[in-house]
Amino acid sequence: DTAVSQTPKYLVTQMGNDKSIKCEQNLGHDTMYWYKQDSKKFLKIMFSYNNKELIINETVPNRFSPKSPDKAHLNLHINSLELGDSAVYFCASSQDQVREGETQYFGPGTRLLVL
């Protein structure tokens, strides 16, 4: 009964390829997020969706496009992959986006390696 799941867990691909990472949460949460963790373990927000609506879009290259088909799913599509995209991508969810006390629950991460 995984609360926040991501597929795939590992992704190895060549530069220039297009790839997608999928995220699903079964917690009934309204808000979902994508974070990127770089090689130095630094975590940074990329996107956030609330009820399928984009609410946070940090300074992320246009090659990254999130899509939320419904509030339980938030996918991340990456075009023209570059070496610098190699990282761990975490999906997270929270009940809502309003309260500062809302805990975000993270998926297991997708380890992307671009060769």
Place this chain on the structure above:
Amino acid sequence: AQKITQTQPGMFVQEKEAVTLDCTYDTSDPSYGLFWYKQPSSGEMIFLIYQGSYDQQNATEGRYSLNFQKARKSANLVISASQLGDSAMYFCALRGDTASKLTFGTGTRLQVTL
């Protein structure tokens, strides 16, 4: 702008001892939340404990407690009776009331020794 500072890149503690992991923050939001997450070597992010800026008491959750000093803008994590399984990266994070994102610190790697 929001900022989290974790000044200890690495810490060692002996099994059964207590350890404090430091976290200072900066925000202009009138209310905010502070979170600690654990990331073991397997890579997942595990939520440990939360402290609200208006909470009167320090948060506790089992062996984890948060030493919250609002005037000093610090939210240190205290782990009591350390266990080998506590060896991991620990991240402090801040969420303000104007944006739902978490701002993370750079993390502290804790190693528990026999």
